[in-house]
Amino acid sequence: MKKIGIVGATGSIGSQAIDVIKEYLDDFEVVFLSAYKNEEKLLNFKLQVNAKYAVLTGKQPENDEILFGEQELLRIIDNEEVDIVLSAAVGFSGLIPTYHSIKRGIDVALANKESLVTAGLILTKLASKTGCKIIPVDSEHSAIFQSMLGHQTEDLEKIILTASGGPFRNRPVDSLEFVEIEEALKHPNWKMGKKITVDSATMMNKGLELIEARFLFDVPVEKLDVVIHPESIVHSMVLFCDGSYIAQLGYPDMKIPIAYALSYPKRLNLKTKRIDFYRLSKLTFDKPDFTKYPCLKIAFDILKNDKSSYFIALNGANEIAVESFLNRNIKFIDIAKIIEEVLNLIEPKDVNSIEEIVEFDRYVREKTYYIIKKRFS
Known part of the structure; x- marks a missing residue:
């Protein structure tokens, strides 16, 4: 029986993973589930798959069966016996739990592509060192x-x-x-x-x-x-x-690649x-x-340069631009224009640690918000 954890359990990928697990409860033991804010759905999932822990990272939970905060999630990843973690959080927020899983030597079923986009070299080298597998979802x-x-x-x-x-x-x-x-x-x-x-x-x-x-x-x-x-x-x-x-x-x-990664x-x-x-x-x-x-x-162009600063900037600027489009602050065609404008401000360089990546991502997002406010407010 595989012991698994799911980061981003209430999103699209996480929810479909729960459906797979419910069909094969004899194959999986769920150690933890995490979500950002959807407490009701998280609690329902915890009961459905009999998860040992459930963690809400974006707001204080009302139910005392649910733990609170990213540090609680990382504590579980760092200390509990887990065979594989499904990294299914949306966007850059998935990086730190993915990093901790790989650092611990836990196999990762990777649905959070932003982790490899922003820290690909660091994570793949670390996985080679700790002996864990990164299985794509x-x-x-x-x-x-x-x-x-x-x-x-x-x-x-x-x-x-x-x-x-x-x-x-x-x-x-x-x-x-x-x-x-x-x-x-x-x-x-x-x-x-x-x-x-x-x-x-x-x-x-x-x-x-x-x-x-x-x-x-x-x-x-x-x-x-x-x-x-x-x-x-x-x-x-x-x-x-x-x-x-x-x-x-x-x-x-998506249940096909999800199930394959979890059962591989x-x-x-x-x-x-x-x-x-x-x-x-x-x-x-x-x-x-x-x-x-x-x-x-744009993605093809920055790949030719192959510098992590560009990858981090592309990801961060895109997340903010898409958020702004969904909030009706910019047009659809403005997404690419904003990303390109942000990339023009970035020096091509390697960013060599998780701490530096987090800091650089914060810088990129501030620049993106500034450009959007300047152009569209």
């Missing part, structure tokens, strides 16, 4: 992870991330100025939280995934590519030096939808349009 990185099993890294020619193209794939570029929040939150294939859904609409999500892949699979930008694949059946693929492509296919259902190296017998190849009419692939998706171009 993103459907794309899970596909790459599975496609690479049994193959040599030196034989890898290219990693190809697939992208649905989001809700605006067929929308004219000159109409993006008029995008409403409700439109940006209507993803054609996946059900996700608001922030990641907006990231999918701008394709910044794919940009962050490129950076994550750079560290997760230790490859340069020259070996990374993105194709638009509207059907979201092929979740990503790898090309080897002999011309062989290996891909992982499946219907768009086993597979659970999930009751998910199967592909009917007799009815699957077509699979299409297109080149991304950087005019329509400037956020993706």
